[in-house]
Amino acid sequence: MEVTRPSTWPTLPAVPSPATVPVVDSGLAAELAYAFGGPFHFLLPDAFTANLVAMQDALTRSGVDGFVYYAKKANKAAAFVERAAAGGAGVDVASAAELREALGHGVRGEHLMVTGPAKDPVLLRLALAHRATIAVDALDELDQVISLALAGRARPARVLLRALPATQQHSRFGMNESELATALKRCLAAGDAVRMEGFSFHLSGYALQPRANLTARLIGLCIDARRQGLEAGRISIGGGLPISYTDAESWRTFLATQNPAHYHGGKSFQAGDFYPYHSPVAGADALSALLAAQPVNTGSSLADQLKDAGIELLLEPGRALLDQAGATVFTIQGVKDRDGYQILTVDGTSLSLSEQWFNSEYLPDPQLIPRDPAATTGLFPASVGAASCLESDMLTWRKIAFPQPPRAGDLLLYPNTAGYQMDSNESPFHDLPLPPKVVIDRTDQIRPRWRLDRHFT
Numbered sequence: 001m002e003v004t005r006p007s008t009w010p011t012l013p014a015v016p017s018p019a020t021v022p023v024v025d026s027g028l029a030a031e032l033a034y035a036f037g038g039p040f041h042f043l044l045p046d047a048f049t050a051n052l053v054a055m056q057d058a059l060t061r062s063g064v065d066g067f068v069y070y071a072k073k074a075n076k077a078a079a080f081v082e083r084a085a086a087g088g089a090g091v092d093v094a095s096a097a098e099l100r101e102a103l104g105h106g107v108r109g110e111h112l113m114v115t116g117p118a119k120d121p122v123l124l125r126l127a128l129a130h131r132a133t134i135a136v137d138a139l140d141e142l143d144q145v146i147s148l149a150l151a152g153r154a155r156p157a158r159v160l161l162r163a164l165p166a167t168q169q170h171s172r173f174g175m176n177e178s179e180l181a182t183a184l185k186r187c188l189a190a191g192d193a194v195r196m197e198g199f200s201f202h203l204s205g206y207a208l209q210p211r212a213n214l215t216a217r218l219i220g221l222c223i224d225a226r227r228q229g230l231e232a233g234r235i236s237i238g239g240g241l242p243i244s245y246t247d248a249e250s251w252r253t254f255l256a257t258q259n260p261a262h263y264h265g266g267k268s269f270q271a272g273d274f275y276p277y278h279s280p281v282a283g284a285d286a287l288s289a290l291l292a293a294q295p296v297n298t299g300s301s302l303a304d305q306l307k308d309a310g311i312e313l314l315l316e317p318g319r320a321l322l323d324q325a326g327a328t329v330f331t332i333q334g335v336k337d338r339d340g341y342q343i344l345t346v347d348g349t350s351l352s353l354s355e356q357w358f359n360s361e362y363l364p365d366p367q368l369i370p371r372d373p374a375a376t377t378g379l380f381p382a383s384v385g386a387a388s389c390l391e392s393d394m395l396t397w398r399k400i401a402f403p404q405p406p407r408a409g410d411l412l413l414y415p416n417t418a419g420y421q422m423d424s425n426e427s428p429f430h431d432l433p434l435p436p437k438v439v440i441d442r443t444d445q446i447r448p449r450w451r452l453d454r455h456f457t
Contacts, residue, residue, distance in 0.1 A: 009381050009401035010257045012246050012277065014364040014415040017324050019044045022448050023440060024369055024413065029329050032438060032450070033411055039330045039348035039435040041422045043453065045079045047325040048418075052087045054284035055317065062291040062303040066313040069113045071239050072098050074318025076423050078454040079439045080325070081105040092316040093132075096123045101455070103130065110158075113236065113316060115200075117141075117173060124148055128157055135160045135200045135236065137173055142183050149193040156193055160200040160236055163221075165214055168204065184225055196230040198222055198311070202238030206276060208290045211237055212302045216295035219309050235306075236314035241286045242279035243323040245364045245416055251278035254363070263397040264343065264383035273360050283320045319419030326418030328353060328435070329369075330395070332410045333387065341399045342382040344406050349386040350395045352435050353414060354424035361397055362414065362421060369411035374404035382406055388430055 023029050023042060032040055052068060059066035069090040070080060078101065084091055085106035093099045094116030102112055109130025114123065117137045121144070127134050128148055136142045136159050149157040161183050164174035175183060180199075187196040199218040203210055218235045225232035246254075260266040281289045291303040291313075298305065306313055330346035355362035366384070381399035395414075406412075414421070426434050437453035 009379060009399060010254045010262060011250070011401060012254050012363045012365055013250055014245055015247070015324070017044075017047075017327070017415060019047065019324070019440070020327055020413070020415065022446070023327075024367075026447050028448055028450065029369060029411060029413065030371070033329055033331050036436055037347075038433060039328065039346070039352060040438055041326055041328050041352075041417065041435050042438045042440050042450070043077055043079050043326040043418060044440055045083045045325065047323065048080050048083045048321055049087055051283060051321045051323055051325070052084065052089055055287055055315075055320070056088070058284045058288045058291070059313070062288065064291060064303050064306050064313050065311075066315065068321075069111075069236075069314065069316045070321055071316045071318030072102065074420050074423075075322055075326070075418050076101070076455060077437050077439075078105050079437075080322070080418075081107060084321075085111075092318075094119075096120060096126055099123060099126050099130075099132070105454075113314070115316070121148070128152060128155065131155055131158060133158045133160060133197065133234075135162050136183070137162045138175060139179055139183060139186070142186055146186065146190045146194055149190070156195045158195045158197055159187070160198050160234065161187075161196070163199050163201045163214070163218060165201055165203055165210075167210060171204075174201065180221070184228060184230065187230060188228060196225065196232060198225075198232050198234035198236075200236035200238065200314070203240055206240055206242040206279065206286075208281075208286060208293055209296075211240065211290055212293040212295045215302055215313075216298055216305055219305055219311055222311055223309060233310060234312045234314055236316060237290075239316045239318050239320070241290075241315070241317050241320035242276060242282050243320055243419070244279050244282040245275075245277040248278050248280070251276075258398075262399055264338075264341075264385075264394065264399065265397070267397040269361060273358075274363060275355065275360065277363055283323055286320070287315070322419035324416055324418075326416075326422065328414040328417040328422065330384075330412045330414075332406055332408055332412060334408055335382075335406060340381070342380070342406065344382050344384045344412070345387060346384060346395065346412060347387055348395075348435060349388050349427075349429055349432065350393050351425050351427045351429060352422065353395050353417065354421050354426075362395075362417075363398070364415050365400055366396065367413040367415065368402045368404065368406055369413055370404060370407065371409045377404050379403070380405050384412065387432065
């Protein structure tokens with residue numbers, strides 16, 4: 001079913017990943033699909049290390065004292081925690097299981113950042129025992145931390161106070177100005193039981209200027225807290241550094257041309273429904289741009305303000321550390337004709353490609369890996385459905401223009417899925433097993449070396 005009107009099928013080509021090429025060209029992807037009998041993820045930890053080094057270099061170039069915590073929720077694989085530990089980074093955790101995993105894979109307790117709302121007492125006790133930093137979200141949580149610290153009588157609790165951003169007053173996270181003032185008084189009253197190390201925040205979205213503005217505000221709060229006798233020398237800006245999955249022109253063209261006719265069932269998406277798949281500055285470059293930004297009503301860069309105040313900048317990137325650090329492979333089980341396009345059914349579910357969790361679509365074009373080269377080439381549009389009985393279980397609603405006819409037994413490789421796509425919404429629905437994670441340790445040879453990830457739980 002060839003379609004010969006290229007302009008009617010918008011594409012979104014992924015930024016090339018050289019490390020993925022040998023996994024495909026060597027036949028390893030096909031071999032692993034056969035061995036596992038279902039979808040799988042493969043991980044490229046060298047990309048994680050490169051991203052981490054680039055962020056650390058950005059901090060060094062700016063002259064800012066900083067520390068990177070890997071946001072483990074973005075991908076639970078042990079390989080990335082191990083690389084964080086080896087690279088001198090910490091890990092951001094939000095559960096006792098995540099904390100134990102991080103410790104078990106080499107992260108020092110003092111290099112853990114504990115975040116999340118209304119933390120479980122078990123998590124707080126572990127955090128205190130291992131000298132982790134706790135981002136306190138509410139006054140009652142601070143009271144609980146102080147009580148546990150006083151009962152332990154050994155080590156002080158290391159805390160940051162999470163601020164409620166003025167631009168997100170309806171957020172359920174963080175403390176407003178009045179609550180922060182009360183929290184400071186309680187930290188002072190706790191004496192040696194608490195080390196109030198500074199403040200933290202998290203902003204939705206990916207704009208850099210609001211992050212610079214809020215960081216500058218918290219620098220002022222740190223200075224005020226120091227006048228009261230508290231340590232207050234660190235600020236965590238959370239995550240939210242964007243990455244680019246595609247180039248600027250492809251993204252602009254896609255947004256300008258996509259419409260319901262390009263999707264199975266006439267599915268409708270607005271531009272705002274999508275992750276910004278291209279960013280003018282991304283990853284470590286976005287961090288450099290943030291540090292160079294000038295907060296409103298100030299006369300200097302954020303980097304200069306941090307240096308002048310002697311503040312250590314903490315960040316908790318997830319997706320930005322996982323850029324190009326993995327991909328997901330499905331096998332096509334069936335091909336069904338529809339009016340002018342086909343529906344492919346693969347051997348897994350959209351729960352393993354988590355953008356659908358946000359009523360959105362994971363947009364980078366999947367790569368067709370055919371069992372046999374086809375003599376016929378052209379444009380063969382197809383949407384991708386999952387192996388469940390739900391109409392909504394679609395991996396790709398968009399009609400992808402494949403360069404040759406997809407067939408049962410061919411593979412589909414979804415690129416750059418390590419950041420949030422692999423884990424956020426996983427479920428063994430229909431008793432289908434969760435896709436295993438395969439670590440590719442060497443891609444600089446004809447036959448890449450691989451192993452299963454060592455995640456404990």
